[in-house]
């Protein structure tokens with residue numbers, strides 16, 4: 001009985017409203033669906049209104065308020081997936097399953113769904129089926145998958161061959177490949193467990209912060225805020241307790257470096273979290289892991305258990321009295337906005353992932369309203385390495401303003417897609433040479449919210465003072481239609497807007513329509529002026545970083561590839577009607593069987 | 607900390623109290639910053655963005671942004687006024703607003719702002735979404751064509767034991783506000799009326815009470831929006 005199952009699940013989570021995402025996930029898993037009746041039962045068991053639970057369920061892509069299929073296929077449709085053939089894969093799935101995407105087969109067995117970037121850009125086309133990742137899909141493989149699903153096979157067994165490194169371990173058993181192309185000294189060098197924690201424990205919390213500040217560590221999640229300063233602000237806050245949150249939402253299309261770090265260097269990350277906790281005076285940490293990476297959770301839990309056994313987590317860490325810290329892993333459920341730190345906190349509290357107003361900032365008012373530092377996976381790893389090897393050593397890497405290395409996720413039209421740990425200051429051209437993408441027409445640096453740059457700018461450096469990036473680098477070869485790229489990115493923002501504020505919720509839809517009008521050859525020079533003006537306005541008035549950057553795909557291509565737009569617009573005309581008379585009267589013509597008298601109709605149109 | 611903060615708004619010297627938002631401080635000094643989602647007495651959502659101002663070159667929603675000493679606020683400048691107008695236009699094209707047949711006409715804050723900004727035709731194409739009129743429990747209707755997602759209902763209408771009666775569903779442009787039907791049906795009459803009156807547009811409607819005050823004698827028929835705050839300038 002659904003009622004019994006739901007009550008058991010809710011009880012397992014101690015009737016805790018803040019665990020609503022976990023509750024919904026478990027109920028979905030046990031019932032294979034969430035109907036409005038199920039939502040109402042969850043609400044009743046938690047003692048909240050149905051609209052509150054429905055609001056959360058419908059916010060997340062992987063929850064949706066319906067059945068997803070016994071086998072729920074989520075095919076990645078981002079631009080790189082499309083470049084690598086996801087359209088053909090999509091057709092194969094549809095033909096074999098007999099239903100179009102967005103549907104479940106009549107027997108409820110197979111559901112076909114599209115999803116945005118799942119963090120596998122270096123091995124597209126890819127899909128997630130019931131949490132299991134399938135990479136490098138081919139039409140034959142897709143067909144075989146459908147056959148296997150129809151036969152009711154265990155989907156996990158079909159994920160072969162296994163990937164490299166920890167991907168092939170018993171706990172992970174995933175097809176995913178690390179594709180580490182270049183190891184640098186900060187992230188991917190060998191690390192002796194405990195070395196960062198021992199060093200931290202030998203210092204006062206203030207001195208740990210001082211060391212991180214001295215190293216000039218800037219946040220790797222995109223915004224580049226000085227990490228030491230963030231920790232200092234947080235430490236000074238009076239509210240108790242304090243929390244450390246690790247942002248492993250990695251949602252920016254084209255980035256996948258955190259996935260590789262989580263797979264190969266989780267012990268480095270967890271030491272970073274623990275010493276951050278020591279620095280800011282927190283004993284609890286949360287790792288917020290994007291739902292797409294759920295397959296890594298058992299692996300992370302196992303590493304955590306090992307660290308607890310060795311006393312690198314728990315009480316008396318590194319033999320120091322009062323150094324207490326532990327980490328819980330929480331899962332997202334498919335929402336890019338949950339990478340924004342305040343939305344992430346809302347989501348971790350079991351709510352819709354909607355950003356908060358700032359100020360107050362998370363260091364003042366974070367997880368459960370308490371002082372919280374939110375840091376990216378790579379930032380926390382770098383902090384651990386800084387403690388282990390010293391700020392002076394760290395500063396010998398990179399540029400004077402951007403110390404250290406950056407882990408880049410390179411994908412698209414290049415021979416060696418994968419993860420590159422490089423010192424800051426490296427030029428785009430050098431990176432392309434390493435990755436085998438020398439003939440690129442354009443490179444998208446920093447994902448859709450970053451910038452699309454032309455060949456003429458390939459000498460620019462990857463650094464906070466020049467091309468800042470959270471790590472996503474997508475290469476577009478000479479033949480690529482950048483309009484398709486821009487459209488794909490705008491689709492992404494339209495879909496991922498949390499919908500809270502007007503300019504982002506409505507404005508992105510309007511931008512996309514205007515772009516499509518131009519792409520269809522129906523734009524004029526005036527449309528170019530308008531789309532630019534609208535884009536600037538949306539950036540200015542949006543409430544959070546998503547809307548403040550979502551017009552960038554259009555704005556940066558307008559700036560850097562203007563000729564492409566000029567070729568599409570009719571420069572001689574001030575106005576082109578979007579109205580298509582033929583199309584408008586087609587239904588009437590079909591019903592009446594009469595054709596309009598040609599001249600009269602045309603005269604009206606003029 | 608001193609109890610009086612000095613700020614300027616468009617060059618005018620104003621005084622404010624610590625903890626006030628820019629919008630509140632402006633109003634207290636007789637300066638109207640147009641806003642739509644804000645409702646006196648409710649925690650501001652900052653959802654409509656009509657009240658956007660510029661502080662130190664950065665854009666902020668004045669309904670949520672706190673004042674600080676020496677702050678110089680730009681508000682009634684041409685580019686900001688145009689952005690505000692554009693946001694109102696976006697809300698018009700996002701829904702289906704047929705003012706002449708709307709119960710709220712004359713009391714509608716969206717309409718009143720459109721008049722204030724002298725909006726004629728939106729610069730954006732209409733999206734003409736398919737939306738429905740939905741029963742929201744036994745007492746209320748929700749005319750989804752008119753909802754502007756201000757979140758006043760979600761923030762302000764609760765049951766006695768603090769359960770949310772209204773709330774958002776979905777995200778992106780698919781977002782919509784709806785109710786817990788059982789809780790909405792159980793709302794006392796006074797609160798059902800409140801839900802309707804707090805809705806800035808004609809989305810939430812109390813069944814069976816339409817057009818009690820005739821069009822032409824409604825709030826903004828008498829005086830334009832903001833005129834209660836703006837002092838006549840000499």
Ligand SMILES: Cc1cc2nc3c(=O)[nH]c(=O)nc-3n(C[C@H](O)[C@H](O)[C@H](O)COP(=O)(O)O)c2cc1C
Nearest residue numbers: 219220221247249250251339340341375376379545
């Ligand atoms: C829409 C949006 C998405 C974001 N996604 C991520 C993300 O996936 N991972 C991340 O670390 N930071 C992301 N950020 C940045 C975070 O808000 C925050 O700045 C970061 O986690 C801070 O960590 P850092 O200082 O270590 O970089 C995102 C920001 C925005 C506005």
Ligand code: SF4
Nearest residue numbers: 498500501504544547
């Ligand atoms: S900018 Fe977009 S994502 Fe951010 S609050 Fe507004 S609607 Fe939500």
